Amino acid sequence: MKPYIYITRKLPDEVIAPLLEKYEVKMWEKEDVVVPRSVLLEEASRADALLTMLSDQVNEELFSVSTKLKIVANLAVGFDNIDLAAASAHGVAICNTPDVLTDATADLTFGLLMATARRIVEAAEFVKEGNWKSWSPLLLAGNDIHHKTIGIVGMGSIGAAVAKRAFGFDMKVLYHNRSRKVELESQLGAAYCSFDELVEQADFIVCLTPLTPETRNLFTRAVFKRMKDNAVFINASRGPVVNEEELYDALVAGDIAAAGLDVFDKEPIDKNHPLLSLSNVVALPHIGSASIDTRMNMMRLCVENIDAVLSGKEPKTLVKK
Incomplete structure (x- = not known):
């Protein structure tokens, strides 16, 4: 069975195309609505990888139900929405998107x-x-x-x-x-x-x-x-x-x-x-990195990090606790 990836916001098809070739991928289909907590927890419970936004709280509650989770790729340079100690305790790699933005x-x-x-x-x-x-x-x-x-x-x-x-x-x-x-x-x-x-x-x-x-x-x-x-x-x-x-x-x-x-x-x-x-x-509505080129590069970096971890390789931008 293919590893399962859940993406918490709708991303362009061209960005996720490399993942579709190797993995089962599901996205929250609304571009401007935060995925409900109940949905996120349910998807996390069976996911091998999550691609998250700053609005998603990735904490002990989530890690405790995520028995297969290997990586969380956060679409941001910041990661204050993620409990790094809990991630470390559960053996989950956390990646962000520095430099490109x-x-x-x-x-x-x-x-x-x-x-x-x-x-x-x-x-x-x-x-x-x-x-x-x-x-x-x-x-x-x-x-x-x-x-x-x-x-x-x-x-x-x-x-x-x-x-x-x-x-x-x-x-x-x-x-x-x-x-x-x-x-x-x-x-x-x-x-x-x-x-x-x-x-x-x-x-x-x-x-x-x-x-x-x-x-x-x-x-x-x-x-x-x-x-x-x-x-x-x-x-x-x-x-x-x-x-x-x-x-x-x-x-x-x-x-x-x-x-x-x-x-x-x-x-x-x-x-x-x-x-x-x-x-x-x-x-302004939190648009610091919101140029088309930059946001596309951020998405691609998340995709590359997920593919690397699920392929048994080192991710490009692993957050160090």
């Missing part, structure tokens, strides 16, 4: 920074709503980006790629990371500093840190109050690193000028969320 995510992050600083989304809606009656000197005036200071919290591969883009705008680059990256400092001219120094000195604070117990709720009202009152905060990492209620309060009180958010504490965010009522918030 670095540049696309850095492009989106810097684009979000630009859109927020220069009020691009607000201005586009202003025109569409018929509010543009004449030119005036400060109409929808935003913040300059060039020659300003960007502070990057989380200097992994995406952070480094954002730093490269910042240098194209003649920006001074500060960064904070759990470990210092001396080689990157010499390559990019970036300056390492403490978290407190970064939030106090940067004009743009860009969060790219992974979600860990240490980074959860990292950005609070107290942190926002230490920022410049014209600072722009960008989060393209994970929603729970920010206390959203306190971010709202900071924006309303004028502690900071604006926020650009690609991620939220609970996704998808409800249309009535208080943050969405603010004109100085640019909100």
